[in-house]
Amino acid sequence: MGSRNERRHQNLVPLAALISREMRSEKVEKPTLRYGNAAQSRKGEDYFMIRTDCQRIQGNPSSTFSVFAIFDGHNGNAAAIYSKDHLLNHVLGALPRGLGRDEWLQALPRALVAGFVKTDKEFQSRGETSGTTVTFVIIDGWTVTVASVGDSRCILDTQGGAVSILTVDHRLEENVEERQRVTASGGEVGRLSIFGGAEVGPLRCWPGGLCLSRSIGDMDVGEFIVPIPYVKQVKLSSAGGRLIIASDGIWDALDSDMTAKSCRGLPAELAARQVVKEALRTRGLKDDTTCIVVDIIPPDNSPQPLPTPKKQNKLRALLFRKRSHDSANKLSKKLSAVGIVEELFEEGSAMLAERLGNDDSSSQSTTGLFICAVCQVDLAPSEGISVHAGSIFSMSSKPWQGPFLCADCRDKKDAMEGKRPSGVKVA
Known part of the structure; x- marks a missing residue:
């Protein structure tokens, strides 16, 4: 053990050298972020986080990254509040020290998994029964990393007008793989039975009756409702793009294309308000409705309206296919040729x-x-x-x-x- 520990100490990098290396690696200018948020509350269980001052290396402004997140609670707001207060620290605590930017980004998906599980484990130890969905977005330069459990969603609207979903909905009604996983782990999936034996409503997990297969909290439902997030990491082109992060109060009223189209051409703050307004106009205020819009803008460029593409279907077909070993290189070349986005990581295993x-x-x-x-x-x-x-x-x-x-x-x-x-x- 001594020799291994000695090797580890030999590999430690002095802080000054690390900062110097970090600054040399930041040759490409970072984009400018413009963001806004809006919400309408019905139950008081939606919470959000906006942090634009995080640093990979304390005291080094060139290592700054931003975090945007939405926590949609249910059965009370305790899990949403706890996750908002602790999840980021748990994720950062799971990242090895002394990493350069590229290594830090590569380690981020695993750290997100560890941070989500630790947050869930600690919250459940408090004996409270509420739960929360989480959509957690980290933006470092042109790289966007999204981790999610539940049915809040993050979409990407590119300058080319193609809209892509960066999350997976963990609703039992729509997600066949998650239904199979829950039943294989000991849960029962079925609809609510009412008097006379009729079954109504969406598919739920029993005991507890939760319609989601992944969340943080929900200790009274069963631990086969897991906090392990779906994680996707992408690198945007220098054209930038727009992220729309929202709770299911938006997505139950609008699909992804409608949401992006409803606010194109508006600055981020007005865009968030417009998305909420459109959702309320379509469905009314039946649930907490929260939206964050983040524009990732090329340096020294003012936000440009997102044009409606003439060949949107072809562009969408090139985005975010599940890449096999055989097709990875071919798809990467296609994405580079179109100049939209490069997929760096995707994994959703529970x-x-x-x-x-x-x-x-x-x-x-x-x-x-x-x-x-x-x-x-x-x-x-x-x-x-x-x-x-x-x-x-x-x-x-x-x-x-x-x-x-x-x-x-x-x-x-x-x-x-x-x-x-x-x-x-x-x-």
């Missing part, structure tokens, strides 16, 4: 072992102890349990290979995969 991957080195702390990949506590070698141990979904044939989990997080993982009944009880 299996923690798949999402945390394999790890030979970064699971060891500078003290020589191992650390839990989710809650970041120090572990003695005899305490850490590999995330792959005993998993039929393991990406590794070595159960002693990291990342490692503490006993509590291992129990959490087993419960999410249906390997044991949820041990969480309502206080």
Whole structure:
């Protein structure tokens, strides 16, 4: 262990050198962000976050990134408030120290998974039964990373006018894969039965009656309702684009194309108001309705109206297909030729072992102890349990290979995969 720890210390980079390297890597000018938000409340369970002053390296303005998020609570607002207050810190706490920008962006999807699971685990330990959807967006230069659970949504409207969804809706009614996962993990999926045996409403998970398959909180439903987010990371072209992040109060009234079209040509603040106004005009105020609009604008350029494309279907067909190993290079060339966006990462598996991957080195702390990949506590070698141990979904044939989990997080993982009944009880 000593030699491994010595190697780790040898690889540490002095802060001055790291800042110098960071500044050299920022040769391409960053875009300008313009943003606005609007909301109409019915239940008081929607919350949002806007942070434009985050820094990868404290004290280095060139390492600034921004965070935009919406938390749509249900069964009370406690889970939404807790996630708003703690999720960002948990995500940042799961990122290794001393990374350059490219390595930081590559590590971000895994850190988002760990941060979501830690937030859920901590909130459930409080004994409160509310839950929340989360759509969490990190913008660093031209790179946009989106993590989501539930049915809030983030869409991208490019300068070419093509509209793409950067999230996946985790509604049992529409998502066949999630229905299969929930039932395989021990949940029951069905509609609400009323007097006389008639079934009404959307598909729900029982016990609890939640119509979502992923959320943070919801301890009274069962831990097969998981907090593991779908994550997508894309790099925009220098033409920029517009992000529209909104709770389901918007998406139940408007589809993605209608939402983008309703506010084209408006500055971000007015665009957010217009989206909410259009949703209320279409459906009325039946739910909390929250919208954030973020314009990612080329440097020194004023926002330009987004034109309606003449060949929108062809452009949309090139965006965000699920890339196989055979077609990845071909699709990347097509996207580059069109000049719209490059997909860097996409993963939606609900299996923690798949999402945390394999790890030979970064699971060891500078003290020589191992650390839990989710809650970041120090572990003695005899305490850490590999995330792959005993998993039929393991990406590794070595159960002693990291990342490692503490006993509590291992129990959490087993419960999410249906390997044991949820041990969480309502206080």
